[in-house]
Amino acid sequence: MKKTIIRILIFSFFIFSFLSCNQKKEQKVEATTIAQTEIKLDLLDLQKTNKLGKDTVVTITNDPVYHKEKKYNAVSASVLIKNEIDLTKIDPKNTKIVFECIDGYKPEMPLELFLNANPYLAFKDVDAPKGSNWEAIIKNGNEMNAEPFYIVYTSVSEKDTRYKYPYNLVKIYLEPLNKSTLELYPLKNRKLESGYTLFKTQCLTCHSINGIGGTMGPELNYPKSVTEYWKENELVDYIVNPASFRNKVKMPTLGISKQQSQEIVDYLKYMSENKKKL
Secondary structure, eight states: OHHHHHHHHHHHHHHHHHHHHHHHHHHHHHHHOOOOOOEEEEHHHHHHTTOSOOEEEEEETTOTTTSSOEEEEEEEHHHHHHHHSOGGGSOGGGEEEEEEETTSOOOEEEHHHHHTTOEEEEEEETTSOTTOSSOOEEETTEEEOOOSEEEEESSSOTTOTTSOOOEEEEEEEEEETTTTHHHHSOTTOGGGHHHHHHHHHHTTTTOEETTEEOSSSOOSSSSSOHHHHSOHHHHHHHHHOGGGTSTTOSSOOOOOOHHHHHHHHHHHHHHHTSOOOO
16 A cells, blocks of 8 residues: 555656646746737827937937037937837847838848947937028938938947938838848858848848838839849949949949949849749
8 A cells, every 4th residue: 555655656746747847848938939020110100199208418429420420309219119119028139120211211220239229219400400400411412301310329339330320210110130031032042142141231221122121222123123124244333333323323332342242233133033023
């Protein structure tokens, strides 16, 4: 009888230990697997409903857009995001922040990098001429407006290209970090990876491929790839120095070499064979 009771106790302990271990494993998976949802913040709507947060005046020592010291009325962008979005339901390390501007410019950066940089959402230029909210921006002879919002940083070097300074900003999106990667990555020819990387970092903020990317510049792949109606050697030269082809061109000089431009064009030629109907 005692032996039977001992066996039952041992068996019960084994079952309890087994269930307990499995439960811990399930809890661990649940804690680390966080659904990556896409979230949108309409900044103009938040402004109308007085949800931007407490404003302050920030000074940018060397503003990368105006190229001089600037002061702005602004709110903390990281506080705004944390107030509007439950960040416990996403994984910041695997999430990117995408900025949508009125002119079609659509830069992006890792969310974690952004939140840790003490970013500000500027809504008024303290130095603007009387009767105006913003000083005009002059680029390549073109006049542009920063209104309604402009992202700035007080503790980041303007030379650090990881940080984006979108102006003319209206919406913010949070998306999975690897969204669109599979659709744009040259899976069939990985030798073109350098061209893909260059396109992603230098071109995707203004141009789209198969509808993915910015709309400030033209779509480059559908219905016809830019490589199908430009001479290849001229396209390579144009990417290196757009101003040598067009007066007051909006496309900036990217600071890339002719070899790098050729790698971008080779990637675009690859994508011309991988079109997706829009």
